[in-house]
Amino acid sequence: MKVSGSMEPALRRRHGTDNVRVFKPLLRAYALGYLSSVTPKLVSYVRQLRNKDWTARQKLQELAKVLTGPFRLNSFPTACASLVGGSTLLPIGLYRLCALITAALSKSDVQISQKLDRLIRFVITFLSGWFSFQLLNRNRICLPIEDVRAIRNSTDQGKDHGQIMANPLEHHRPELAGRTMDLTIYMVTRAVDAVACVAWGRWSRRRRAQNRWTTVESLVPGFADAAVFAMSASVVMWAWFYLPERLPRTYEKWIGEAAQVDSRLIEALRRVRRGVFVYGKDTGQAPLLQSMCKDYNWPEVWGDPAKVAPIPCEMVHMGCGPSCEKHALYRFAKTFKFACATYIPLQIVFRLRRMKSATALRRALSDAAQSSAFLASFVSLFYYSVCLARTRIGPKIFDAKIITPMMWDSGLCVGAGCLMCGWSILVEKTRKRQELALFVAPRAAATVLPRLYDKKYQSRERVAFAVSAAILITCLRERPSMVRGVFGRITSSVTMFSRLIPSLGRSALTGMIPQRSIYLRKSVFEVERRYFSKNFLLHEQRNSAAAPFNTPESQKRNTSTMYYTISMILGTVALAYGSVPLYKMICQQTGWGGQPILTHRTGDGDTSARVTPVTDSRRLRITFNGSVSDVLPWKFTPQQREVRVLPGETALAFYTATNKGPHDIIGVATYSVTPGQVAPYFSKIQCFCFEEQKLNAGESVDMPVFFFIDPDFATDPNMRGIDTITLSYTFFKAKYDDNGVLTPIAS
Numbered sequence: 069m070k071v072s073g074s075m076e077p078a079l080r081r082r083h084g085t086d087n088v089r090v091f092k093p094l095l096r097a098y099a100l101g102y103l104s105s106v107t108p109k110l111v112s113y114v115r116q117l118r119n120k121d122w123t124a125r126q127k128l129q130e131l132a133k134v135l136t137g138p139f140r141l142n143s144f145p146t147a148c149a150s151l152v153g154g155s156t157l158l159p160i161g162l163y164r165l166c167a168l169i170t171a172a173l174s175k176s177d178v179q180i181s182q183k184l185d186r187l188i189r190f191v192i193t194f195l196s197g198w199f200s201f202q203l204l205n206r207n208r209i210c211l212p213i214e215d216v217r218a219i220r221n222s223t224d225q226g227k228d229h230g231q232i233m234a235n236p237l238e239h240h241r242p243e244l245a246g247r248t249m250d251l252t253i254y255m256v257t258r259a260v261d262a263v264a265c266v267a268w269g270r271w272s273r274r275r276r277a278q279n280r281w282t283t284v285e286s287l288v289p290g291f292a293d294a295a296v297f298a299m300s301a302s303v304v305m306w307a308w309f310y311l312p313e314r315l316p317r318t319y320e321k322w323i324g325e326a327a328q329v330d331s332r333l334i335e336a337l338r339r340v341r342r343g344v345f346v347y348g349k350d351t352g353q354a355p356l357l358q359s360m361c362k363d364y365n366w367p368e369v370w371g372d373p374a375k376v377a378p379i380p381c382e383m384v385h386m387g388c389g390p391s392c393e394k395h396a397l398y399r400f401a402k403t404f405k406f407a408c409a410t411y412i413p414l415q416i417v418f419r420l421r422r423m424k425s426a427t428a429l430r431r432a433l434s435d436a437a438q439s440s441a442f443l444a445s446f447v448s449l450f451y452y453s454v455c456l457a458r459t460r461i462g463p464k465i466f467d468a469k470i471i472t473p474m475m476w477d478s479g480l481c482v483g484a485g486c487l488m489c490g491w492s493i494l495v496e497k498t499r500k501r502q503e504l505a506l507f508v509a510p511r512a513a514a515t516v517l518p519r520l521y522d523k524k525y526q527s528r529e530r531v532a533f534a535v536s537a538a539i540l541i542t543c544l545r546e547r548p549s550m551v552r553g554v555f556g557r558i559t560s561s562v563t564m565f566s567r568l569i570p571s572l573g574r575s576a577l578t579g580m581i582p583q584r585s586i587y588l589r590k591s592v593f594e595v596e597r598r599y600f601s602k603n604f605l606l607h608e609q610r611n612s613a614a615a616p617f618n619t620p621e622s623q624k625r626n627t628s629t630m631y632y633t634i635s636m637i638l639g640t641v642a643l644a645y646g647s648v649p650l651y652k653m654i655c656q657q658t659g660w661g662g663q664p665i666l667t668h669r670t671g672d673g674d675t676s677a678r679v680t681p682v683t684d685s686r687r688l689r690i691t692f693n694g695s696v697s698d699v700l701p702w703k704f705t706p707q708q709r710e711v712r713v714l715p716g717e718t719a720l721a722f723y724t725a726t727n728k729g730p731h732d733i734i735g736v737a738t739y740s741v742t743p744g745q746v747a748p749y750f751s752k753i754q755c756f757c758f759e760e761q762k763l764n765a766g767e768s769v770d771m772p773v774f775f776f777i778d779p780d781f782a783t784d785p786n787m788r789g790i791d792t793i794t795l796s797y798t799f800f801k802a803k804y805d806d807n808g809v810l811t812p813i814a815s
Contacts, residue, residue, distance in 0.1 A: 094153035101145030154196030197537030259536035298490030300512035347377035378473035407440035445492035457484035701729035716779035727763035
């Protein structure tokens, strides 16, 4: 069949466009990875512009660093492009090479089964994930000594809120891994979800074919997401109470804002669990809750664990009265108001383009109210379950001699609240349950698994990452509906398997008659030649009707997308390097000179400049607490209950330590600051915790701590509601190991 000469240029242009189309998944993956890397840093940069003492040149240097940082070989965008590009391009190249070899050696067709085709693509994707993981972990993790020590001494009881101080004798730093732990956990979670969906799909098809499908089985998918969310939420809430350092800082802060609970009450429950706050004994913990009693006009005796046990429910209700039911309703209303202030603007913004009628506005408000009711139910269920467990139902079911009030408040009541609050997800729609379950599950897993670990175990994480990536991309290719949620829709649009598969071999078609085998020379060699072959006329005549994306409109749209992506990358680079003269031009026109704003700075070495009292600020109440581990026969107590200081004003406090044992003992101290968000502003000039302390048998010494609260505490809006700060120390028995490293002895 002859083709007119006027058609040849158009066909050549279409052939060139098709050759470029195969690279679109790679470019899209890189662009998505770049945006996900740069956007959070840009937001942080904009916030720091108001708080950092930067010159105009420093601001532009930081902006250039943010915009050009991802343009590295070992960056997240490169890893995304490597993973997606390898899984899409390498199979095409491999099949093309095999087809050429087969054509040169034999005239007969070589057949491969669908299972072998899937296995080949799975292995190639696994190798792409293996290589991408290596790109992300090329740089070493370097931590200060105190962080390494916190990781190695996992039995340290005082590390829940504070920073483990450095030991000058500890020089050995293990080589650590875990840079990509969050990403690996997320990939594994999504892969497990995809495998579960595939398995459930097969089970349901078989049961329906056997006509044995039941009503209970039809309800399983909806309740499965609710159960996953409930279990994940219980783990996250438990970590928020007792292991807050395992949660991301922003996530922990958001939970605290939604919970709206006095930090002193949370700290009291944490000390009960650590055995420091003991009912029926005077352990020096009374000032913690007695200050809360003063603020709420309660009897101060309520805060003394030696006289009152357990903590009265009215203190847990925080001024809402003694009724647990009234407190639950109050929490629901208060949280509902808090959530509406967040969800209603978000719903309106997300639907702004479709907000053309009163019905659309009504639907947006309805969805926002439903989401707010879910969050309000979450909080109220948590508090009400805690009250039911510790005072209303628990003591009536179990004898007080078997399960004491100390046992209820040391974790059982909080555990009851954690287990119950997650079931509030049933208020949400089924689709929202799925999204929330897949959002919370990786964060719950991250609280259980170690954030950093010895690098000799990195191969395990690498295998998990590569296998999970292979499973997800294989599902996106074969059954994209099994990768659920927003993640599934985004990755489907990036990988473009739904468009590429019809042109990459008939074996990958879904929803059609299954084909048992692939003819390597005919199916692969001829069908995939659209991306490589010069003989495009034959392919155009054969597949023009079967390729829905070969229309001129689609070609124009795809070409525009490619140009937009390339232009965005080039424009970002140009903006990074051209921002300096642009900034100078704006300053000349507007007079804006980038006035510096003095704020809190750490590590600048100028301590004297930071110890200027803020006379117009309120005085802060600093309370002190001291404890020792079970194996250390010391008595360690503060000499003063509290001091009151202004931000920027120095203060000196003393602790007394007495060795009651028959032998000389070395002790090391760790400290924590409560509330935890005050820690960046709590600065020590001199402290006994900076080095180990050796006490002879029967010796008693005074240990000073010289500190100040940074002046920027007074201007931070997040610190407005904080008037009491607690400084806690815990001493541990220590000894030198065979390598000369001083290590604490576990309790």
